[in-house]
Amino acid sequence: MDFLDALITSLIYLALCFVLFVVGRLVFGLFHRKIEINKELVEHDNFAFIIAHVGYYLGMLLAIGSAIIGPSHGLVQDVIDISIYGLLSILLLNISLIINDKVILRRFSIRDEITVKRNVAVGVAEAAIAVATGLVLLGSVSGEGGSVVTALAFWAIGQLMLIVTALFYSAFTKINLQEQLQRGNVAVGVAFAGALIAIANLIRYGLSGEFESWQENLSNVGIEIAVGLVFLPVVRVVADKLLLPGRNFNDELVAQANPNIGVAFIEAFAYIGGSVLITWSI
Numbered sequence: 001m002d003f004l005d006a007l008i009t010s011l012i013y014l015a016l017c018f019v020l021f022v023v024g025r026l027v028f029g030l031f032h033r034k035i036e037i038n039k040e041l042v043e044h045d046n047f048a049f050i051i052a053h054v055g056y057y058l059g060m061l062l063a064i065g066s067a068i069i070g071p072s073h074g075l076v077q078d079v080i081d082i083s084i085y086g087l088l089s090i091l092l093l094n095i096s097l098i099i100n101d102k103v104i105l106r107r108f109s110i111r112d113e114i115t116v117k118r119n120v121a122v123g124v125a126e127a128a129i130a131v132a133t134g135l136v137l138l139g140s141v142s143g144e145g146g147s148v149v150t151a152l153a154f155w156a157i158g159q160l161m162l163i164v165t166a167l168f169y170s171a172f173t174k175i176n177l178q179e180q181l182q183r184g185n186v187a188v189g190v191a192f193a194g195a196l197i198a199i200a201n202l203i204r205y206g207l208s209g210e211f212e213s214w215q216e217n218l219s220n221v222g223i224e225i226a227v228g229l230v231f232l233p234v235v236r237v238v239a240d241k242l243l244l245p246g247r248n249f250n251d252e253l254v255a256q257a258n259p260n261i262g263v264a265f266i267e268a269f270a271y272i273g274g275s276v277l278i279t280w281s282i
Contacts, residue, residue, distance in 0.1 A: 009075055012075065013078070016082055016086075017064055017068070017082075017086075020064050020082075020083075020086040020087070020090065021060065021064070023090060024057075024064070025037075027090050027091065027094055028056060028094060031094045031097070034111060035111060035115060037053070040053075046118050047123070048113075048114045048118045048119050048120045048122065048123035049114050049115060049118070049123060050123075051120065051123040051124055051126075051127050052114055052122075052124075052127050055126060055127020055128065056093075056097070056127070058127070058131050059130035059132075059133050060090060060093060061134065062131070062138045063093045063133075063134045063138070064086045064089060065138060066085065066089055066138040067082045067084075067085035067086040067089060068082055084148075085141050085151065088141075088148065088151065089141055092133075092152075092155050093130065093133055093137065096129070096133040096136075096159055097130060099159060100129045100133070100162065100163070101126075103163050103166075104129065104163060105122065105181065107178040107182070108122075108178070110122060110126060113181075117184075119184050121180070121183075121185050121188065121189035122182070122189070124186060125181055125189045125192060125193060127193065128192065128194075128197055129162070129196065131197055131200070132196045132199070132200035133158075133159070135200040135201055135204040136158030136159070136162070136204060136207070137151075137158075138208070139154065139158070139203060139206065139208045140154035140155045140158060150217075154217075154221070157218075157221060158200070158203050161199065161203055161225050162200065162203075165195065165199040165228075165232075166192075166196065168229055169192055169195045169232070172233040172236070173249075173250065174250065175188060175250065175254055180253075185253070186261055186264070187253045187259035187260055187261045187263065187264035188253055188259065189264075190261060190264035190267075190268050191253060191267040191268055193268060194264075194265075194267060194268020194269065194270070194272050195232055195268075195271045197268075197271075197272055197275075198231075198271035198272045198275035199225070199228045199229075199232070199275070201272070201275045201276065202227065202275055202279065203228075205279040206221035206222075207220075227278060228275070228278075231274060231278065235270050235271055235274045236249065236267065236271075239266065239270040243270070244263065247263075249263065
């Protein structure tokens, strides 16, 4: 009976997650009423939109997962918690996309770049923003002892830090991020995506765990963010010297006629891999 009870409980959780995914798709449609999702996916075969939309689903997976992981409080209470925090996470994910589109990618219309120009670079950046936000929500919601108030506060702090990361990335790489993305530089989009997801992973780690107190938890987040902002340029220099001896990341990403997407993936991996190692080591 224990196995059967566990199986039934798991099926209920899976069914609830499926419902939340359907709700997430509907909410995306409400927030982006001018985008015909099926037409972009099937009729137009819009690769830029496909990348951005898959990124949204990955972000939604992380956001919904934030409401599921952790100890059980009984089936009924679990269903209530998953429903409340799952819906909240979906709403915050969509609000985050609008905020970051207006701030991080503020110099052009995201919708026009992705649906009209089919700009893959912007699609990659949009996907990264969604995944990064999902990671922030995973840390904000998943901890024990918190509440809707702590989830909202930590989400807001995480969003601010993602914006700071985008500005910092342009500063230490000396790459005009907005200009390169608008030009359709996929290599820059990939490298930037790696940096954003790496920092989001550190924010997730700092936010996760039990809620002790505002001072304790905010201190943890502050330490992780400080480590991350020091870590990004250091990793870039080290990867530049070790992985591209005699070459330069900026030369490969922006200084040649055909930006080197392969090198961009190396840079993105260096950021994300280093971020994972830091969370394993601390």
